[in-house]
Protein backbone atom coordinates (compact mmCIF):
# COMPACT_ATOMS: atom_id res chain seq x y z
CA UNK A 328 0.00 0.00 0.00
CA UNK A 329 1.51 3.39 -0.95
CA UNK A 330 2.11 6.11 1.65
CA UNK A 331 1.92 9.85 1.00
CA UNK A 332 2.49 12.34 3.81
CA UNK A 333 1.97 16.05 3.25
CA UNK A 334 3.02 18.89 5.56
CA UNK A 335 3.02 16.55 8.51
CA UNK A 336 3.43 18.20 11.89
CA UNK A 337 3.92 16.43 15.19
CA UNK A 338 4.16 17.97 18.62
CA UNK A 339 3.04 17.91 22.21
CA UNK A 340 1.52 20.64 24.33
CA UNK A 341 3.86 21.52 27.18
CA UNK A 342 2.46 21.73 30.71
CA UNK A 343 3.58 25.33 31.21
CA UNK A 344 2.11 26.33 27.83
CA UNK A 345 3.70 26.28 24.41
CA UNK A 346 4.51 23.25 22.32
CA UNK A 347 7.32 20.74 21.98
CA UNK A 348 7.55 20.43 18.20
CA UNK A 349 8.93 17.16 16.84
CA UNK A 350 8.18 17.48 13.15
CA UNK A 351 7.54 20.79 11.50
CA UNK A 352 5.96 20.10 8.16
CA UNK A 353 7.35 17.02 6.46
CA UNK A 354 6.23 15.66 3.10
CA UNK A 355 7.34 12.29 1.84
CA UNK A 356 6.16 9.33 -0.22
CA UNK A 357 6.81 5.65 -0.10
CA UNK A 358 5.69 3.43 -2.98
CA UNK A 359 3.69 0.28 -2.23
CA UNK A 360 5.94 -2.62 -1.31
CA UNK A 361 8.95 -0.46 -0.57
CA UNK A 362 10.82 -0.04 2.71
CA UNK A 363 12.03 3.02 4.60
CA UNK A 364 14.44 3.11 7.53
CA UNK A 365 13.92 5.99 9.94
CA UNK A 366 16.91 7.07 11.96
CA UNK A 367 17.62 10.04 14.21
CA UNK A 368 18.85 10.87 17.69
CA UNK A 369 17.06 9.61 20.77
CA UNK A 370 14.05 11.83 21.46
CA UNK A 371 13.89 13.17 17.89
CA UNK A 372 10.40 11.74 17.45
CA UNK A 373 10.78 8.45 15.57
CA UNK A 374 8.33 6.58 17.80
CA UNK A 375 5.88 9.48 17.70
CA UNK A 376 6.02 9.53 13.90
CA UNK A 377 5.45 5.76 13.68
CA UNK A 378 2.48 6.06 16.06
CA UNK A 379 0.95 8.73 13.82
CA UNK A 380 1.56 6.60 10.70
CA UNK A 381 -0.15 3.68 12.46
CA UNK A 382 -3.14 5.83 13.41
CA UNK A 383 -2.42 5.32 17.11
CA UNK A 384 -1.93 9.06 17.62
CA UNK A 385 -3.10 12.09 15.69
CA UNK A 386 -0.58 14.48 14.15
CA UNK A 387 -0.77 18.20 14.97
CA UNK A 388 -1.42 18.80 11.28
CA UNK A 389 -1.02 17.54 7.74
CA UNK A 390 -2.17 14.39 5.99
CA UNK A 391 -1.12 10.73 6.06
CA UNK A 392 -2.57 8.95 3.06
CA UNK A 393 -2.41 5.19 2.92
CA UNK A 394 -3.71 4.55 -0.56
CA UNK A 395 -6.89 6.59 -0.76
CA UNK A 396 -7.43 6.92 2.97
CA UNK A 397 -6.31 10.00 4.89
CA UNK A 398 -5.80 8.30 8.25
CA UNK A 399 -5.84 11.34 10.62
CA UNK A 400 -9.15 12.48 9.13
CA UNK A 401 -10.82 9.25 10.35
CA UNK A 402 -12.44 8.76 13.72
CA UNK A 403 -10.89 6.41 16.25
CA UNK A 404 -13.10 3.44 15.32
CA UNK A 405 -12.28 3.79 11.62
CA UNK A 406 -8.58 4.05 12.40
CA UNK A 407 -8.81 0.88 14.53
CA UNK A 408 -10.57 -0.96 11.71
CA UNK A 409 -7.96 0.20 9.19
CA UNK A 410 -5.16 -0.92 11.51
CA UNK A 411 -6.68 -4.37 12.07
CA UNK A 412 -7.15 -4.93 8.35
CA UNK A 413 -3.87 -3.58 7.04
CA UNK A 414 -1.16 -3.22 9.61
CA UNK A 415 1.39 -5.38 11.39
CA UNK A 416 3.07 -3.63 14.32
CA UNK A 417 6.28 -4.49 16.12
CA UNK A 418 7.24 -2.45 19.15
CA UNK A 419 10.33 -2.30 21.33
CA UNK A 420 8.23 -3.71 24.17
CA UNK A 421 6.87 -6.84 22.61
CA UNK A 422 3.38 -6.71 24.18
CA UNK A 423 3.20 -10.48 24.38
CA UNK A 424 0.72 -12.00 26.77
CA UNK A 425 2.13 -13.92 29.73
CA UNK A 426 0.59 -17.28 30.57
CA UNK A 427 0.10 -18.00 26.88
CA UNK A 428 2.34 -20.04 24.59
CA UNK A 429 4.31 -18.66 21.66
CA UNK A 430 1.75 -20.10 19.22
CA UNK A 431 -1.19 -18.65 21.13
CA UNK A 432 0.46 -15.23 21.13
CA UNK A 433 1.00 -15.35 17.38
CA UNK A 434 -2.63 -16.34 16.85
CA UNK A 435 -3.94 -13.63 19.18
CA UNK A 436 -4.81 -11.07 16.46
CA UNK A 437 -6.83 -13.73 14.63
CA UNK A 438 -8.94 -14.30 17.74
CA UNK A 439 -10.32 -10.79 17.48
CA UNK A 440 -12.04 -11.88 14.30
CA UNK A 441 -12.66 -15.60 14.81
CA UNK A 442 -13.71 -17.59 17.83
CA UNK A 443 -11.23 -20.18 16.64
CA UNK A 444 -8.46 -19.33 14.21
CA UNK A 445 -8.99 -20.99 10.80
CA UNK A 446 -6.71 -23.91 10.00
CA UNK A 447 -4.81 -21.94 7.36
CA UNK A 448 -3.87 -19.26 9.91
CA UNK A 449 -2.81 -21.88 12.44
CA UNK A 450 -0.57 -23.44 9.80
CA UNK A 451 0.87 -20.06 8.86
CA UNK A 452 1.53 -19.24 12.54
CA UNK A 453 3.39 -22.52 13.01
CA UNK A 454 5.36 -21.99 9.79
CA UNK A 455 6.35 -18.44 10.77
CA UNK A 456 7.50 -19.60 14.20
CA UNK A 457 9.56 -22.39 12.65
CA UNK A 458 11.08 -19.91 10.24
CA UNK A 459 11.83 -17.60 13.16
CA UNK A 460 13.81 -20.45 14.72
CA UNK A 461 11.31 -21.06 17.53
CA UNK A 462 11.62 -24.81 17.98
CA UNK A 463 8.83 -25.32 20.49
CA UNK A 464 5.74 -23.20 19.78
CA UNK A 465 4.04 -24.66 22.86
CA UNK A 466 6.54 -22.96 25.20
CA UNK A 467 5.09 -20.28 27.43
CA UNK A 468 6.30 -16.75 26.74
CA UNK A 469 7.82 -16.26 30.19
CA UNK A 470 10.17 -19.18 29.56
CA UNK A 471 11.61 -17.51 26.46
CA UNK A 472 14.63 -15.21 26.06
CA UNK A 473 14.29 -11.62 24.84
CA UNK A 474 15.55 -12.62 21.40
CA UNK A 475 12.99 -15.41 21.16
CA UNK A 476 10.20 -13.13 22.36
CA UNK A 477 11.07 -10.56 19.73
CA UNK A 478 10.85 -13.23 17.04
CA UNK A 479 7.47 -14.36 18.40
CA UNK A 480 6.30 -10.72 18.28
CA UNK A 481 7.50 -10.52 14.68
CA UNK A 482 5.69 -13.72 13.73
CA UNK A 483 2.52 -12.26 15.26
CA UNK A 484 2.87 -9.05 13.24
CA UNK A 485 3.41 -11.06 10.05
CA UNK A 486 0.58 -13.55 10.61
CA UNK A 487 -1.98 -11.99 8.31
CA UNK A 488 0.54 -10.83 5.69
CA UNK A 489 -0.34 -7.18 6.34
CA UNK A 490 -0.04 -4.63 3.53
CA UNK A 491 1.86 -2.34 5.92
CA UNK A 492 4.50 -3.26 8.47
CA UNK A 493 5.65 -0.76 11.10
CA UNK A 494 8.53 -1.74 13.36
CA UNK A 495 9.93 0.43 16.14
CA UNK A 496 13.52 -0.57 16.88
CA UNK A 497 12.86 -4.29 16.35
CA UNK A 498 16.47 -5.18 17.14
CA UNK A 499 16.95 -2.92 20.17
CA UNK A 500 18.03 -4.65 23.37
CA UNK A 501 18.84 -7.85 21.51
CA UNK A 502 22.34 -9.23 21.17
CA UNK A 503 23.94 -9.05 17.72
CA UNK A 504 22.96 -12.59 16.66
CA UNK A 505 19.34 -12.32 17.86
CA UNK A 506 19.01 -8.86 16.34
CA UNK A 507 20.32 -10.09 13.00
CA UNK A 508 17.91 -13.06 13.03
CA UNK A 509 14.94 -10.82 13.86
CA UNK A 510 15.88 -8.28 11.16
CA UNK A 511 16.37 -11.00 8.57
CA UNK A 512 12.92 -12.47 9.22
CA UNK A 513 11.24 -9.07 9.06
CA UNK A 514 12.93 -7.98 5.82
CA UNK A 515 12.41 -11.34 4.11
CA UNK A 516 8.73 -11.67 4.94
CA UNK A 517 8.05 -8.00 4.11
CA UNK A 518 9.60 -8.52 0.71
CA UNK A 519 7.82 -11.82 0.02
CA UNK A 520 4.41 -10.47 0.91
CA UNK A 521 4.97 -7.13 -0.85
CA UNK A 522 4.35 -5.20 2.37
CA UNK A 523 5.29 -1.54 2.71
CA UNK A 524 7.74 -1.41 5.60
CA UNK A 525 8.64 1.45 7.94
CA UNK A 526 11.31 0.70 10.45
CA UNK A 527 12.86 2.97 13.10
CA UNK A 528 16.32 1.95 14.18
CA UNK A 529 19.57 3.17 15.71
CA UNK A 530 21.34 0.35 13.89
CA UNK A 531 22.88 2.02 10.84
CA UNK A 532 23.93 -1.30 9.31
CA UNK A 533 20.30 -2.43 9.40
CA UNK A 534 19.10 0.93 8.01
CA UNK A 535 21.58 0.61 5.14
CA UNK A 536 19.88 -2.61 4.02
CA UNK A 537 16.62 -0.81 3.26
CA UNK A 538 16.13 0.90 -0.11
CA UNK A 539 14.92 4.21 1.39
CA UNK A 540 16.27 6.09 4.38
CA UNK A 541 15.24 9.22 6.22
CA UNK A 542 16.58 10.96 9.31
CA UNK A 543 14.61 12.96 11.83
CA UNK A 544 16.64 15.90 12.97
CA UNK A 545 15.51 19.04 14.79
CA UNK A 546 11.98 18.92 13.48
CA UNK A 547 12.91 18.06 9.91
CA UNK A 548 12.71 14.80 8.05
CA UNK A 549 15.68 14.56 5.73
CA UNK A 550 15.29 11.87 3.13
CA UNK A 551 18.76 10.62 2.37
CA UNK A 552 17.69 8.06 -0.18
Ligand SMILES: Nc1ncnc2c1ncn2[C@@H]1O[C@H](COP(=O)(O)OP(=O)(O)OP(=O)(O)O)[C@@H](O)[C@H]1O
Nearest residue numbers: 339340347349367368369370371372373374375376
Ligand atom coordinates in the same frame (compact mmCIF):
# COMPACT_ATOMS: atom_id res chain seq x y z
N1 LIG B 1 2.60 12.09 25.04
C1 LIG B 1 3.68 12.89 25.10
N2 LIG B 1 3.61 14.09 25.72
C2 LIG B 1 4.69 14.90 25.79
N3 LIG B 1 5.88 14.60 25.26
C3 LIG B 1 6.02 13.42 24.64
C4 LIG B 1 4.94 12.50 24.53
N4 LIG B 1 5.38 11.40 23.85
C5 LIG B 1 6.67 11.65 23.55
N5 LIG B 1 7.06 12.85 24.03
C6 LIG B 1 8.39 13.45 23.87
O1 LIG B 1 8.65 13.60 22.51
C7 LIG B 1 10.02 13.34 22.25
C8 LIG B 1 10.16 12.29 21.16
O2 LIG B 1 9.88 11.00 21.68
P1 LIG B 1 9.98 9.71 20.76
O3 LIG B 1 9.79 8.54 21.66
O4 LIG B 1 9.05 9.85 19.61
O5 LIG B 1 11.49 9.79 20.24
P2 LIG B 1 12.40 8.68 19.55
O6 LIG B 1 13.14 9.37 18.45
O7 LIG B 1 11.58 7.51 19.18
O8 LIG B 1 13.39 8.31 20.72
P3 LIG B 1 14.21 6.92 20.99
O9 LIG B 1 15.19 6.79 19.87
O10 LIG B 1 14.87 7.22 22.31
O11 LIG B 1 13.20 5.82 21.06
C9 LIG B 1 10.66 12.96 23.58
O12 LIG B 1 11.31 14.11 24.08
C10 LIG B 1 9.49 12.57 24.42
O13 LIG B 1 9.74 12.83 25.77
